[in-house]
Amino acid sequence: MLTHWVVIYESLWLGVSTEAYTKVLSSKPDSARVTVMNDLDxxxxxxxxxxxxxxxxxxxxxxxxxxxxxxxxxxxxxxxxxxxxxxxxSSITKGGHRFDLGPTIVTVPQVYKDLWTACGRKFEDDVELVPLDPFYEVRWPDGSRFRAMQDTAEMEAEVARLSPGDVKGYRRFLKDSERRYVVGFEGMVAKPMHRIWETIKVLPLFAALRADRSILGLAKARFKDARLRMAMSFHPLFIGGDPRKVTSMYALVAYLEKRFGVHYAIGGxxxxxxxxxxxxxxxxxxxxxxxxxxxxxxxxxxxxxxxxxxxxxxxxxxxxxxxxxxxxxxxxxxxxxxxxxxxxxxxxRRWSMGLFVWYFGTKGTRGEWKDVGHHTIVNGPRYEALLKDIFVKGKLADDFSLYIHRPSLTDPTVAPDGDDTFYVLSPVPHLGHKNSVDWERDVEAYRAKVSAVLEQHIPGFADKIIEQVTFTPEDFRDRYLSPNGSGFSLxxxxxxxxxxxxxxxxxxxxxxxxxxxxxxxxxxxxxxxxxxxxxxxxxxxxxxxxxxxxxxxxxxx
Structure with a gap:
């Protein structure tokens, strides 16, 4: 058996306790020591x-x-x-409530299947995906709602319900989306782009697709109804982009959702x-x-x-x-x-916006708020002006839009039986603006404003909160080492x-x-x-x- 001093030296090298290292070695011959060391570090x-x-x-x-x-x-x-x-x-668990801190959905499952296949494995053996339909519901202050779904006929019916004259524009928008998907997703996503020639080659296609126009600009060209313009252009916010400025190539998301659907991974x-x-x-x-x-x-x-x-x-x-x-x-x-x-x-560089995220668990509410599904987007009274406040002025506005995630409707592992787990997100300015938000000072006041809006959709929730965590751009900066506390990098x-x-x-x-x-x-x-x-x-x-x-x-x- 190796001497006591050798074991101490090697355990210090590995950064493990002497007891733990001795236990591992005890089942191995001395000749296997190098293999054991290399396995550990x-x-x-x-x-x-x-x-x-x-x-x-x-x-x-x-x-x-x-x-x-x-x-x-x-x-x-x-x-x-x-x-x-x-x-x-990643996630945080408190009192049996698992709070998934970041992404909440899985799109394009083939990306993960291909990754597992490259490793000689089968994705379905390790992760269970549940398709969501409707994908999400969008709500406006006037009480109107729009449900996004995978079926084209159902989507056309939703468009017609809000604005009958925009059905033809929706069909054109779907064609716009598919063309951008072929060029921007299939043609570029998994392709190395470190040589400038690779970018130059796609410029004629970008020009033909009017990539110089913003996704909001494209939505305005296809829809007359302001609510539909929002519903078809907000998606870049989920990767940190201002719909007023982000290229219309991101309209590809509409086709991507239609083709692959929107899924949730059990276990988050x-x-x-x-x-x-x-x-x-x-x-x-x-x-x-x-x-x-x-x-x-x-x-x-x-x-x-x-x-x-x-x-x-x-x-x-x-x-x-x-x-x-x-x-x-x-x-x-x-x-x-x-x-x-x-x-x-x-x-x-221009950095993505910051995020205010309020995670909370509620007691005994699984059967309440039956009209609030897995994903709900609640709009404030402004869209373009609010985007300008967030991305240009760096102003924390009194009004806001919210994304409400309620995974406990789909995933029983996310909360104790009968309880709910929520995740409520509000886009806010990052910390790089002049006179940036002092979140240590303003966090409680902002959460109170968010709570007042939530009360309109999940009434009585605040009295039933038993666990909660709040993240601001300062937490993104400190936890994830994100420049300016931005939610999505550049x-x-x-x-x-x-x-x-x-x-x-x-x-x-x-x-x-x-x-x-x-x-x-x-x-x-x-x-x-x-x-x-x-x-x-x-x-x-x-x-x-x-x-x-x-x-x-x-x-x-």
């Missing part, structure tokens, strides 16, 4: 070890990247500051994240949660590992940053001279997309790759998961230990 050298890849951030983009790197033969270590995987798709997006992490672990990957990366280390222009906040250095052959692109370049690479993504350049404007967005293969450092909302193709769960597919086309396959990986031709700038 890839920093420990092994003669036949595969190249090591570090993934910074266990968000959905980082998890998808880790899965694809494991398939390529890398030893993968995922580092994250939170206590559980998922990033913005947290379940999806946990399933992804389990695949990584089964591939041999390691997770170190509660671990903060302070800097990406660079030697002779090549990424060589990371330095942790604790001072620990971890070597890697390649690094994938799933941290926000802004944080990656302005903080993690602060010690390296940058040619394109300088601090000044990042500061000049705003998805046309000149901040494709080649104009931070590339999946870093322009600044060899051996560094980016995944997640801040790189191509952008925010939204299908986008961040697809960023890993783009990455997989650029990251070299694992080479024998000691041999520097050769970049894929696609990754050569």
């Amino acid at each position: 890839p920093r420990f050298p092994s003669g036949d070890a595969a190249p090591h890849a570090i993934v910074i951030g266990a968000g959905l983009g980082g998890l998808a990247s880790a899965m694809r790197l494991g398939t390529k033969g890398y030893r993968v270590t995922v580092l994250d500051k939170l206590d559980r995987v998922g990033g913005r798709g 997006v947290q379940k999806l994240a946990d399933a992804m992490a389990n695949v990584v672990k089964e591939q041999g990957g390691i997770f170190r949660m509660g671990s903060v990366v302070d800097e990406i280390m660079v030697e002779q222009g090549r990424c060589c590992g990371v330095r942790m906040m604790s001072g620990e250095m971890i070597h890697a052959d390649i690094v994938v940053s799933n941290a926000d692109a802004g944080h990656t370049y302005t903080h993690l690479l602060r010690g390296h001279k940058r040619a394109r993504w300088t601090d000044k350049k990042m500061e000049s 705003e998805p404007r046309i000149l901040q997309s494709a080649w104009f967005r931070p590339h999946n293969v870093s322009e600044e450092v060899s051996g560094l790759f980016l995944a997640g909302a801040g790189t191509h193709p952008g925010a939204g769960v299908p986008g961040v998961v697809s960023s890993a597919e783009v990455l997989a086309k650029m990251v070299p396959d694992a080479a024998p230990s000691g041999v520097e990986p050769v970049l894929s031709e696609r990754a050569v700038r």
Whole structure:
């Protein structure tokens, strides 16, 4: 048996207790010590070890990247500051109420099925998806409502109910949407866009589709009714974009929902994240949660590992940053001279709006509020003017629109029997505006205003709240290290997309790759998961230990 002092030294190296390490070793022969060490932590050298890849951030983009790197033969270590995987798709549980903190729906299930297939697995074995129909209900102050559904005839009936003269415009809008889906989603989402030629090639198609026009501008061209203009143009808000400015290419969402539907994962997006992490672990990957990366280390222009906040250095052959692109370049690479993504350049970018999110659980209300479904969008009295307040003026307005998520109608695991779990979101300005909102001062007053509006839709709810958590842009800044506390990284404007967005293969450092909302193709769960597919086309396959990986031709700038 190994000496007591050797066991102490190696347990200190691993950062585990001596007792835990001794227990693991007790069932192994001494000859297996190196294997045990390498299983517990890839920093420990092994003669036949595969190249090591570090993934910074266990968000959905980082998890998808880790899965694809494991398939390529890398030893993968995922580092994250939170206590559980998922990033913005993680959750908090209080008193039996699970609050899914970020994404709430699953669209384009094929994206996840393809990811699992690439790893030699079947998505349906790990995650249960439930289709939602209607997808959501939109409400206006005048009492009118609109339900979005997958069936075209039912959608036309809804349009006709609000505005009979707009049915023809809706049919044209659907054709607009399908054409944009073919070009923008099928043609670009999973394709590397780090060469400017790839963007130049699609410009004629963009011109033909009037990509210069905003999605709200397209809706105005197709619908006379202001309510329908809103209902067909608000979707970019769910990836952080101002519908007044975001390209009409995002009209593709209407066709995407029609073709693939809208789904909910039983167990929430947290379940999806946990399933992804389990695949990584089964591939041999390691997770170190509660671990903060302070800097990406660079030697002779090549990424060589990371330095942790604790001072620990971890070597890697390649690094994938799933941290926000802004944080990656302005903080993690602060010690390296940058040619394109300088601090000044990042500061000049337009960032997505912030989010005020109120999570609460109510006692014994499962049978109440029967007209409030899984997803409800409550409009305030203004649309365009409110968007201007949020995105341009940086003003916290007295009126607002709300997204109400009530997953307990679909998922019995989200709350104790008979109870409800709610998630109420309001788009608000990010923290980068002049005279930005002081949330420590204003949070209670704003929540009271939100509560007053909610009372009109779920009357009596406030007296039945038994658990609650509130997130503001300050929490997004501190919890997720999001620049300006923005909810979705860089705003998805046309000149901040494709080649104009931070590339999946870093322009600044060899051996560094980016995944997640801040790189191509952008925010939204299908986008961040697809960023890993783009990455997989650029990251070299694992080479024998000691041999520097050769970049894929696609990754050569």
